[in-house]
Amino acid sequence: GAGVSQSPSNKVTEKGKDVELRCDPISGHTALYWYRQRLGQGLEFLIYFQGNSAPDKSGLPSDRFSAERTGESVSTLTIQRTQQEDSAVYLCASSARWAGNEQYFGPGTRLTVT
C-alpha cells in the first residue's frame, strides 16, 4: 500500500520568502509528526497532530513556523520569512492511533534557503 508521501522533494528558495511543505500520511493513520534533520544531524521533533489538533507544538523553533492538518489527512508545514538556518530536510511521519505503534516516515523535503 501507499506510504507517507511528501512534496516537493526539493525546494530552493530565497531568504525572506515563505514556503509550504506538504505531507500525505498513510491512509487511516490518525497521528502525524513533523521532524527536521539538519545536515549530518539527528532528527529534531517539530510538531505532532492527533486528528486535526496539535497537542504538542513544543519543537517549533520560532513563530515563523506553523503547521495545520485538515480532514485528519494532509498536513502543511509553513515557514515564513525563511532564513538560511532553516535549510534542512523536513521529514513527516504518521502512525496508527494506539500508543506504541511505530512511526512511518516519508522521503522528506530538502529545503535550501539561499
Place this chain on the structure above:
Amino acid sequence: AQKVTQAQTEISVVEKEDVTLDCVYETRDTTYYLFWYKQPPSGELVFLIRRNSFDEQNEISGRYSWNFQKSTSSFNFTITASQVVDSAVYFCALRPIIQGAQKLVFGQGTRLTINP
C-alpha cells in the same frame, strides 16, 4: 528530559565482519519505548525494531540482533556477516509510554559503511 547518545559517529568495516552500533539513553520515565531506524542513502527512514522497557529479552531478526540492558541504559544493535547493502545511517530513538507523549527523541546517528 530524555536524551539518546550514539557515541560512534562513523564506523567502517569490511563486508562479512560483525559490527555493533551503540546506543545509550537517559530518561526519568519508568516505562518507555526504544527504537532503531535505518536511513539509507535514499533518505527515507526505515523502521527496524521497537522494544518496551519492561521487556528485556534480546531479539534476533536474521542477521540483526538487539541487546537491551536496562541496568546500563543501553540498547545496542549488532549486524552479523555485514553486507554492502547495510551501509546507511542508523538512528536509535526513545519515547516514553505516557499519555500525550508521542514524539521520538533521536540520537545523532551512526554512519555505517560496509566496504566490499
